[in-house]
Amino acid sequence: MLTPAFGWTTPVANATVLFDEGKRELEVDISELFPEQSRAQISQWIEHLAHSLTLVYGHWPRERWAIDVEPVSGSIDDPIPWAQVHREKIDRVAFYVLSSASADTLKHEWTGYHEVAHLLLPYRGWGDTWFSEGLASYYQNLLQARVGVLSEEQMWQKLYDGFARGKADDRFDGQTLLSVNQQMREKGGYMRVYWSGAWYFFAADISLRAKSNGAYSMDNALKQLNSCCAAQSLSVAEIIAHLDASTDQEMFSELYQKVYQSRKMPPYASLFAQLGIEIKNGQVSLVADGANARRRREFLSSTAL
Numbered sequence: 440m441l442t443p444a445f446g447w448t449t450p451v452a453n454a455t456v457l458f459d460e461g462k463r464e465l466e467v468d469i470s471e472l473f474p475e476q477s478r479a480q481i482s483q484w485i486e487h488l489a490h491s492l493t494l495v496y497g498h499w500p501r502e503r504w505a506i507d508v509e510p511v512s513g514s515i516d517d518p519i520p521w522a523q524v525h526r527e528k529i530d531r532v533a534f535y536v537l538s539s540a541s542a543d544t545l546k547h548e549w550t551g552y553h554e555v556a557h558l559l560l561p562y563r564g565w566g567d568t569w570f571s572e573g574l575a576s577y578y579q580n581l582l583q584a585r586v587g588v589l590s591e592e593q594m595w596q597k598l599y600d601g602f603a604r605g606k607a608d609d610r611f612d613g614q615t616l617l618s619v620n621q622q623m624r625e626k627g628g629y630m631r632v633y634w635s636g637a638w639y640f641f642a643a644d645i646s647l648r649a650k651s652n653g654a655y656s657m658d659n660a661l662k663q664l665n666s667c668c669a670a671q672s673l674s675v676a677e678i679i680a681h682l683d684a685s686t687d688q689e690m691f692s693e694l695y696q697k698v699y700q701s702r703k704m705p706p707y708a709s710l711f712a713q714l715g716i717e718i719k720n721g722q723v724s725l726v727a728d729g730a731n732a733r734r735r736r737e738f739l740s741s742t743a744l
């Protein structure tokens with residue numbers, strides 16, 4: 440039997456509980472304001488989303504967590520106009536969803552994967568937005584490919600497009616990432632901040648895989664971070680210290696120094712080249728054979744399962 444680590448409210452009448460293979464619990468609360476048929480579509484989507492999060496290290500990040508879904512009006516071009524992660528007594532992800540959206544439409548929206556990927560870090564959100572948004576922006580793409588809604592090529596194209604958006608957001612080039620991040624809510628520069636962060640985790644992932652000949656990746660590093668620290672509120676500096684300690688190197692701090700002092704989007708073409716990905720006119724082209732291509736394909740499944 441599970442011992443509750445904190446207070447647990449009785450699920451309300453319309454909430455259902457999902458379990459992962461380790462019997463961790465996800466309370467899903469889909470608003471009764473949705474028509475019944477929409478609720479069925481949304482619950483299919485939530486099951487799919489929750490499954491995608493197990494494709495990092497096999498189980499959900501916490502013993503108990505929750506997803507709430509509320510209806511919102513808007514255009515079907517943007518079926519999830521708003522979503523937010525609340526790090527409260529239990530981690531709770533709130534989605535605001537169009538009631539006309541089908542499960543299939545929702546499964547093809549990146550927003551869901553992005554929000555659940557935030558839970559991979561024991562971070563409670565003060566400063567250093569680039570770090571948490573970077574991890575979510577990077578992993579949202581891995582999750583989509585692993586769960587089968589993006590092909591390998593589409594995944595790399597999405598990552599490339601993200602880095603290109605980061606580079607194109609050049610209004611604050613010359614200022615460090617740290618200072619752009621600090622002024623982001625007033626002045627903008629979101630793409631530079633988010634995708635410099637994604638660059639950090641992409642570069643770290645490549646480095647871990649290279650040093651271990653493919654045996655160890657960000658998946659394993661996140662798994663270890665989860666097993667030591669999931670219930671803690673850690674600063675970014677503390678998380679990085681844990682990541683370095685668990686991998687017995689200083690790569691995470693070295694990359695941290697490099698990225699937070701960067702004065703423009705860090706270069707990414709060489710990272711893609713290491714994985715047998717050529718860029719022609721903004722389009723990725725995947726080299727079919729060789730060691731780089733083999734390494735690239737290893738991103739499509741977890742190394743921590």
Ligand SMILES: [Zn+2]
Nearest residue numbers: 553557572575
């Ligand atoms: Zn986010």
